[in-house]
Amino acid sequence: KTVSVVGLGYIGLPTAAVLASRGLKVIGVDVNRDTVETINAGRVPIVEPDLDVVVQGAVATGHLHATTTPEPADAFLVAVPTPFKEGHEPDLRYIEQVAKALAPVLQKGNLVILESTSPVGATEQMAEWMAAARPDLSFPQHEGNESDIHIAHCPERVLPGQVIRELVENDRIIGGMSERSTELATALYALFVKGECLRTDARTAELCKLVENSFRDVNIAFANELSVICERLSIDVWQLISLANRHPRVNILQPGPGVGGHCIAVDPWFIVHSAPEEAQLIRTAREVNDAKPLYVVRRIARAAERFKRPRIACLGLAFKPDIDDLRESPALEIVEHLAETKAGELYVVEPHVEELPHSLQGYEDVHFMTAEKAIGSADIVVVLVNHKVFQKVDTSLLKGKELIDTRGMWQ
Ligand code: SAJ
Numbered sequence: 299k300t301v302s303v304v305g306l307g308y309i310g311l312p313t314a315a316v317l318a319s320r321g322l323k324v325i326g327v328d329v330n331r332d333t334v335e336t337i338n339a340g341r342v343p344i345v346e347p348d349l350d351v352v353v354q355g356a357v358a359t360g361h362l363h364a365t366t367t368p369e370p371a372d373a374f375l376v377a378v379p380t381p382f383k384e385g386h387e388p389d390l391r392y393i394e395q396v397a398k399a400l401a402p403v404l405q406k407g408n409l410v411i412l413e414s415t416s417p418v419g420a421t422e423q424m425a426e427w428m429a430a431a432r433p434d435l436s437f438p439q440h441e442g443n444e445s446d447i448h449i450a451h452c453p454e455r456v457l458p459g460q461v462i463r464e465l466v467e468n469d470r471i472i473g474g475m476s477e478r479s480t481e482l483a484t485a486l487y488a489l490f491v492k493g494e495c496l497r498t499d500a501r502t503a504e505l506c507k508l509v510e511n512s513f514r515d516v517n518i519a520f521a522n523e524l525s526v527i528c529e530r531l532s533i534d535v536w537q538l539i540s541l542a543n544r545h546p547r548v549n550i551l552q553p554g555p556g557v558g559g560h561c562i563a564v565d566p567w568f569i570v571h572s573a574p575e576e577a578q579l580i581r582t583a584r585e586v587n588d589a590k591p592l593y594v595v596r597r598i599a600r601a602a603e604r605f606k607r608p609r610i611a612c613l614g615l616a617f618k619p620d621i622d623d624l625r626e627s628p629a630l631e632i633v634e635h636l637a638e639t640k641a642g643e644l645y646v647v648e649p650h651v652e653e654l655p656h657s658l659q660g661y662e663d664v665h666f667m668t669a670e671k672a673i674g675s676a677d678i679v680v681v682l683v684n685h686k687v688f689q690k691v692d693t694s695l696l697k698g699k700e701l702i703d704t705r706g707m708w709q
């Protein structure tokens with residue numbers, strides 16, 4: 299059997315490589331020629347632990363090859379981005395492009411799985427785009443219907459940094475547009491998933507993925523709101539949370555400088571967009587989390603008022619601990635803001651990257667350095683990411699410095 303994985307990014311490439319390592323013939327498709335060439339050379343264009351070894355093996359044994367033009371296959375697995383447009387409206391243009399690009403190579407009996415995190419109704423919409431281009435084939439219309447093409451939504455749920463392990467171990471939601479679609483998709487995932495494959499319909503699967511990330515967003519917003527309340531009341535939020543969490547039914551998450559990444563800060567908006575009147579709490583949580591970086595900036599500015607030429611150490615730029623991913627990072631947003639407003643001399647530390655990101659280059663008073671050097675020379679020390687390497691820093695260096703610890707690392 300041949301499986302084609304369309305979109306070779308953070309989800310598609312690991313999935314393609316794992317399928318290939320199970321002995322299937324895998325055709326990877328991506329519009330980016332560089333990505334395709336890199337993969338065919340047995341290398342990986344993204345940073346993810348263990349991915350390089352799996353891809354290299356899959357290419358070397360001939361089980362995985364990448365191309366920019368779709369080829370016929372038995373099953374297609376679509377993992378392309380679903381960003382949002384102005385006004386938080388979901389942007390399905392990449393799914394539409396894939397649907398139109400795959401339509402010509404579809405054959406009777408094919409299974410098409412949408413893995414991209416999508417608003418409710420996107421899987422049906424994808425089927426409609428394909429059906430419009432292939433009037434000679436029948437597509438599932440409603441539950442239980444027999445059709446030439448089978449379609450399912452099986453949302454990805456892996457945590458960046460743990461992708462290879464979670465791809466295999468996590469349970470999967472399998473939401474077919476028909477019973478037969480669910481059955482065929484379950485059989486495909488059973489080839490490499492050790493977790494349980496849980497069956498449902500496509501719309502429930504779509505909402506389920508959005509709800510998982512919204513659950514986390516709402517809970518982080520609760521923690522972030524507590525941190526702001528505690529600041530007003532001069533109470534240590536970290537102690538408060540650890541005490542409250544000793545209750546058997548309380549489990550408060552950790553406050554931080556805001557919520558980053560491309561999932562948790564995006565997906566709740568898809569729910570808000572589908573049900574704007576009803577999704578009150580989910581919308582407010584997004585607003586609370588989005589407001590946190592500027593709150594931290596104001597707090598740093600207040601501390602800086604005491605110094606004539608404040609020297610500020612900023613520890614961490616990544617969107618969460620122990621990764622090198624700076625995209626949609628609240629830590630980076632905060633430092634960019636401090637640089638733009640000339641808040642002081644900025645000593646920026648990010649041990650997981652080689653140099654300052656573009657957005658911070660060209661400022662006279664922004665310097666890239668090690669944690670020890672930054673803390674040693676600063677008046678104000680701001681913890682933005684609780685990287686493991688920072689926990690090894692000698693905390694006696696902090697003596698006499700003003701500490702703003704957004705992650706509670708040294709509290
Ligand atoms: N964060 C906090 N406090 C916490 C936990 C997280 O401030 O207590 C912040 C992090 O620092 C980060 C952001 O939230 O900025 C998101 O980090 P995360 O580790 O919670 O999640 P992601 O975005 O890396 O991955 C999530 C996961 N979803 C859930 O845990 C419900 C992952 O399983 C999904 O596959 C992924 O989104 C996705 O692709 O949708």
